[in-house]
Every structure is written in structure tokens, then in C-alpha cells.
Amino acid sequence: MKVIVLGAGVVGTSTAYFLAKAGMDVHVIDRQEGVARETSFANGGQIAANHAEPWAAPSVLPKALKWLGRTDAPLLYHLRLDPSLWAWTLKFLANCTPGRERRNTVRTLRIALYSRTILQRLRRETAIEYDHLARGILNIFHTPKSFSAGARAADVMSELGCERRTLDRGACLDLEPALRFSDAPFVGGTWSPHDESGDCFLFTQRIGEMAQKEGARFHFGTTVTRLLAKGNRVGGVETATGVETADAYVLSLGSYSRKIAQDMGLNLPIYPAKGYSVSIPIENDEGAPMVSITDDAHKLVLSRLGGIFRIAGTAEFAGYDTTIDPVRARQTLDAGLHLFPRAGSRDRGEYWTGLRPVTPDSVPLLGRSPIENLYLNTGHGTLGWTMAAGSGRVIADLIGGRRPEIDLTGLGIDRF
Numbered sequence: 001m002k003v004i005v006l007g008a009g010v011v012g013t014s015t016a017y018f019l020a021k022a023g024m025d026v027h028v029i030d031r032q033e034g035v036a037r038e039t040s041f042a043n044g045g046q047i048a049a050n051h052a053e054p055w056a057a058p059s060v061l062p063k064a065l066k067w068l069g070r071t072d073a074p075l076l077y078h079l080r081l082d083p084s085l086w087a088w089t090l091k092f093l094a095n096c097t098p099g100r101e102r103r104n105t106v107r108t109l110r111i112a113l114y115s116r117t118i119l120q121r122l123r124r125e126t127a128i129e130y131d132h133l134a135r136g137i138l139n140i141f142h143t144p145k146s147f148s149a150g151a152r153a154a155d156v157m158s159e160l161g162c163e164r165r166t167l168d169r170g171a172c173l174d175l176e177p178a179l180r181f182s183d184a185p186f187v188g189g190t191w192s193p194h195d196e197s198g199d200c201f202l203f204t205q206r207i208g209e210m211a212q213k214e215g216a217r218f219h220f221g222t223t224v225t226r227l228l229a230k231g232n233r234v235g236g237v238e239t240a241t242g243v244e245t246a247d248a249y250v251l252s253l254g255s256y257s258r259k260i261a262q263d264m265g266l267n268l269p270i271y272p273a274k275g276y277s278v279s280i281p282i283e284n285d286e287g288a289p290m291v292s293i294t295d296d297a298h299k300l301v302l303s304r305l306g307g308i309f310r311i312a313g314t315a316e317f318a319g320y321d322t323t324i325d326p327v328r329a330r331q332t333l334d335a336g337l338h339l340f341p342r343a344g345s346r347d348r349g350e351y352w353t354g355l356r357p358v359t360p361d362s363v364p365l366l367g368r369s370p371i372e373n374l375y376l377n378t379g380h381g382t383l384g385w386t387m388a389a390g391s392g393r394v395i396a397d398l399i400g401g402r403r404p405e406i407d408l409t410g411l412g413i414d415r416f
């Protein structure tokens, strides 16, 4: 069976690997000159399966109001003349109830935990190396109020079967000694020991090479201009160089999936949420964290990825704009170096922005679509690296006629 995978980010490339491994004739089309050159390039590196809480929650509304109009806010919402943003926002608001928050957490958790298992299996069965660290994720809190809220969130996740321990400041310092150099007056943290971190770009390169060894072919520098309908099927993919056809198609174009799906009459509720990262070469080994950190106040994640200290996060609803705002980039750097001042030099930071493909309920769009031979593997939002391996395996199983190892109820487009 011939399958075309649209998009060579971490999601599309992982899918290509599992499809090729299952013996299919796999072709991957991407406009860039290699894998993972857009949102999968320089993200926060966390495999945060135990952090499956959606953005849409009752607690987000008071916070969002407080942040409105502040240029240093972790979440910036630009009111734009963009009907797709308004439609997305209405769906997002509808998901801000306690019941939906819990339901969406459970759904994301299902695919995120499965994905972590698949990653661990891959590490056991292949020689894949991507600067991974399996030391958990430590969320730190700067005020007693946010610490109590963090402890309550940890209890909820524990009820759902995730281990997240509450640690006082001293225990945080014991767990991550590099925090002792910090001036930040954090009061405590919660630690999920089973979470991991690793370099998403490196992983995508490696799994792309593995896919090629299994026979997958990558067509880089090829822009998809539209999908061609043939009845209720995709009849082909139009690119700048011609039309490519296959038996099945997988849509993994990240934030751009919505635009291309429109050709088939599909309205995917995905909106780009811009985030920043700064990568600094580690100059002082003792000064950089070994445990991946989440700074709740600044909505930042901080990871050691080989010799690099990566600070990533914040969110901005600014359409498809990826330009780097120097003020916002510096805020990211300052917040990271405030916590780990000895990790490296501020003037050696490399800045990047990426567009998270976010759905209103933070659950990806995974599985069959109403179009017979079109499969969706997109909309992974803040946790695309966390969910990519498992999502790829699920799609390969579906196309190959095998029953996926997890229940897909609530993960598909039919929920909208």
C-alpha cells in the first residue's frame, strides 16, 4: 500500500517510521530542506506525559483577564479580524468548565502515556539516541498561593494515576542542586519522577533516518498547495512540482493542517500559538539543571539537551507570524537565567519561535477523518513531542488494519 505523509515534523516523521516498518510504501512531503525545521525544531524538550492538563480550564479565565494588555504576559491574545480565531476562541471557552477540563486531561493522558511507552520501547529495541534524560519534571512555584494550587493539581493527577510528588524548597534543592545558585525566591515544587526530556530535533532526525532505512522516501523542498478531491476520497496531492497520488494520506502539517484540510471541506479547529525558545551552550556543568524544570509563573520549561540549556515557552495568538520580538525573547532569556544564572552566557543565546498547532480542548486530532482515505495526525499543541511516537504508531496500526493499542474514543475530529 502506498501512503503519503504530509509534513516531516516530529509527528509526520514518526508516523513515516512506523508505516515503513509495517512494510508500506511511504512518501513524506515537506516544504523544508530536512525534517523538523518548523515547530519541532527547538521546543522545550519535555516528554511531559504527566502534564496532560489542557489550557482550557476554569482557572485560565481570571489569569487571562489579568494578563490582558500586558506585553510581558506569558499568554498574549491579539484581538484580530480573523474569524477562525474567533471560532476557535468560542470553542476554547466552551471547554473551560471543570467537567471538560477533566475529560480533556483524561483523553490527552491516554495518548501521552502511551507515547512515552512507545518511546521507551524504541530506546530498548533500537539504538536511537536523542540526548534524553529520564529524571522527571520539577514544577517550581514562586508564591505560597501558586504552590498550594500546584499541590492541588498534583493531587488531581495522582487520582488519575500519575505520580506527582509535592516537595518543599529544601527537597527541590536536593533534587536539583543547580537551583542553589538561583536568586529566585521559589517556595516549593511538584515533581513527576516518570516524565522525561530529550532533543526533539535530534530524535526526528534519527527516526527519519530509521524510516529511510525501512524504505520511506522523503521529498523535501516540496510545498503542498492543495488536496484534490475525488468523490469522498483524496485523489491526489498537488505540489509545486506536480500531482502525487497514493492509497492513503496522513495529514501532519502542524499549524498549517487547517488550511490544507479546507480543500476537502474539513474544518479543523487548529490555531497557531506562537512560542519562544532560547538555546545557550552550557558553560558550567554544575550550573545547568539535570532535571527538566517548569516555571509555573513564567510559563516556561527549562531542559538540558546534551550541551545545550534550553529555555522555552510563553504563548501568543498572533496568526502565522514567526518573527522574533527582541523584548519578548529577552524576557524568556531573563526568566531562565534568573533560575540558572551560571548555566551559560546570555550573549550566546540563540533565539527561535515556533507555532504550536493548538486545538480548543488541547487534545490532538488523531485517527480517521470523514474523508475515506485521509487520516489525521495533527493538532498536538503544547505536547507534540510528548505525543508524537504514540500518535505515529496509532496511525500506522489503523492504516495497516491492526487494532491500535489504545482506545481512540474522543481523540478524533468527530468530537467537534
Ligand SMILES: Cc1cc2nc3c(=O)[nH]c(=O)nc-3n(C[C@H](O)[C@H](O)[C@H](O)COP(=O)(O)OP(=O)(O)OC[C@H]3O[C@@H](n4cnc5c(N)ncnc54)[C@H](O)[C@@H]3O)c2cc1C
Pocket: 006, 007, 008, 009, 010, 011, 012, 029, 030, 031, 032, 035, 036, 037, 038, 039, 040, 041, 042, 043, 044, 045, 046, 047, 048, 222, 223, 224, 225, 252, 253, 254, 255, 256, 273, 274, 275, 276, 277, 301, 312, 313, 314, 353, 354, 355, 356, 357, 378, 379, 380, 381, 382, 383, 384, 385, 386, 387
Ligand atoms: C516554544 C515551544 C515549546 C514547546 N515545548 C514542548 C515540550 O517541551 N514538549 C512537547 O511535547 N511539546 C512542546 N512543544 C510543542 C511541539 O513542539 C509541537 O507540538 C510539535 O513540534 C508539533 O509537531 P508537528 O509535526 O505536528 O508540526 P511541525 O513540526 O510544525 O511539522 C509540520 C511540518 O509540515 C510542513 N509543512 C507545513 N505546511 C506545508 C505545506 N504546505 N507543504 C509542505 N510542507 C508543509 C512544515 O515544513 C513542517 O515540517 C513546544 C512548542 C513550542 C512552540
